[in-house]
Amino acid sequence: MNLTLATAGRVLDQLRADHRTIALVLVLPCLLIGLIAWMFDGTPVLDQFGPMLVGLFPLIVMFLVTSVATLRERQSGTLERLMTTPVRKGDFVAGYALAFATLALFQSLVVVGFATLVGMDVAGPLGLVIVVALLDAVLGCCLGLAASALARSEFQAVQMMPAILFPQLITCGLLMPRDEMPQVLEWLSRVFPLTYAIEAMQGLAAGDQWVDIRGAVGVIALFIVGAVALGVLTLPRRTP
Numbered sequence: 383m384n385l386t387l388a389t390a391g392r393v394l395d396q397l398r399a400d401h402r403t404i405a406l407v408l409v410l411p412c413l414l415i416g417l418i419a420w421m422f423d424g425t426p427v428l429d430q431f432g433p434m435l436v437g438l439f440p441l442i443v444m445f446l447v448t449s450v451a452t453l454r455e456r457q458s459g460t461l462e463r464l465m466t467t468p469v470r471k472g473d474f475v476a477g478y479a480l481a482f483a484t485l486a487l488f489q490s491l492v493v494v495g496f497a498t499l500v501g502m503d504v505a506g507p508l509g510l511v512i513v514v515a516l517l518d519a520v521l522g523c524c525l526g527l528a529a530s531a532l533a534r535s536e537f538q539a540v541q542m543m544p545a546i547l548f549p550q551l552i553t554c555g556l557l558m559p560r561d562e563m564p565q566v567l568e569w570l571s572r573v574f575p576l577t578y579a580i581e582a583m584q585g586l587a588a589g590d591q592w593v594d595i596r597g598a599v600g601v602i603a604l605f606i607v608g609a610v611a612l613g614v615l616t617l618p619r620r621t622p
Contacts, residue, residue, distance in 0.1 A: 385470070385473040385477070386472075386473045386476045386477045386480065387477070387480070388477070389473055389474055389476075389477025389478065389480075389481070390476075390477040390478070390480040390481040390484070391481075392477075393451075393477065393478055393481035393482070394481045394484060394485075396451075397481070397485060403447055403451075406443060406446075406447060407440075407443055407444070407447060407485060407489050408488070408489055408492050408493075410439075410443060411436075411439035411440055411443060411489070411493045412492065412493060412496040412497075414435070414439055415428075415432065415435055415436070415439070415493065415496060415497050415500065415502075416496070416500055418431075418432075418435065419432075419497075419500040419501055419502070423501075428497075428500070428501055428502050429501075429502060429503045429504070429587065430587060431587075432497050432502035432504075432587070433502070433504055433511055433583040433584070433586050433587045434556060434580055434583045434584060434587070435497075436493055436494055436497050436502075436511065436515050436583070437514055437515050437518040437579050437580070437582075437583045438518070438551075438556070438576075438579075438580070439493065440486065440489050440490060440493060440515060440518055440519035440522060441518045441519060441521055441522035441547075441576070441579065442522065442543070442547060443489075443522070444482060444485075444486055444489070444519045444520075444522035444523045444526065445522040445523070445525050445526040445529070445543055445546075445547065446526065446540070446543055447482070447526070448478070448482050448522070448523045448524075448526030448527055448530070449526035449527070449529045449530040449533065449539040449540075449542060449543070450530075450536050450539050450540070451478075452478055452526065452527055452530035452531075453530045453533055453535070453536055453539045454536070456530075457535075457536075471614050472614050475527055475610060475613045475614045476610070478523075478527060479520075479523060479524060479527060479610055479613075482520075482523040482526075483516075483519075483520045483523060486516055486519030486520050486522075486523060487516055487519075489519055490512050490515040490516040490519055491512065493515065494508070494511055494512045494515055504586055504587060505586070505587060505588055505589035506585065506586035506587065506588070506589050506590050506591065507586070507591065507592070510586055510591075510592060510595065511583070511586050513599070514579065514582045514583055514586065514595070514599065514602075517579070517599065517602045517603065517606070518579045518602070520606055521575055521579065521602055521605060521606050521609070524605075524606050524609035524610050524613065525546060525575075525609050527609065527610065527613035528609045528610075528612040528613040528616065529542035529543075529546060530542075530613075531612075531613055531616040532616060547576070549570075549574070550574040550575070550576035550577070551576065553567050553568075553570055553571035553574060553577065554571060554574060554576040554577045554579075554580045555571070555577065555580050555581065555584070556580055560577070575601070575602055575605035578598040578599075578601040578602050578605075579598070579602055581595075581598045582595040582598040582599055582602070585598070
């Protein structure tokens, strides 16, 4: 645990010094939501789709930031040096996950607060929106960790994003209700974590309570655990 916390502290120190990453994580989602609120001012669009976007934007941004940042650790030789110390792969992945989860917490609070400020009105509990947004951001972190273990360059890490996220975006129910999709695509959507994130946010937008979304939240949590485990198993000890 001490090694995990030390790794997380080191990563957070690096993030504090990286103002561009902080801007990407905190400012970009707010900017996009602000543009949507401006475009559809006076309509119920933000109330209907705002919670889904609050969960979607952090997931995408955190996936990109985490995958690239972790890959840089490998390319700079930091990972190889750490592997000569008592730090294990599990400590490395857990430390990174904890550090980016902390950043994701701030991101969720900022993005949900900003969306509420610009007019998003959620029928369900706002606290649950923050919780699901946080889980979505953490899911993006963990998927980014797993993707970085498979990439050999930053370009490949960026390429992982459309390969992993775009099929989920198409089938999660954001563009079309899942029950109206071809049956094969509806079945496929059930194995994607983003489906359950959007399902939870859609429910909260409609007024659902914890008892209504706990199943979807549980599935998201299981995907987070699975992504962390995959990151540990596939993380190479040497830089390719």
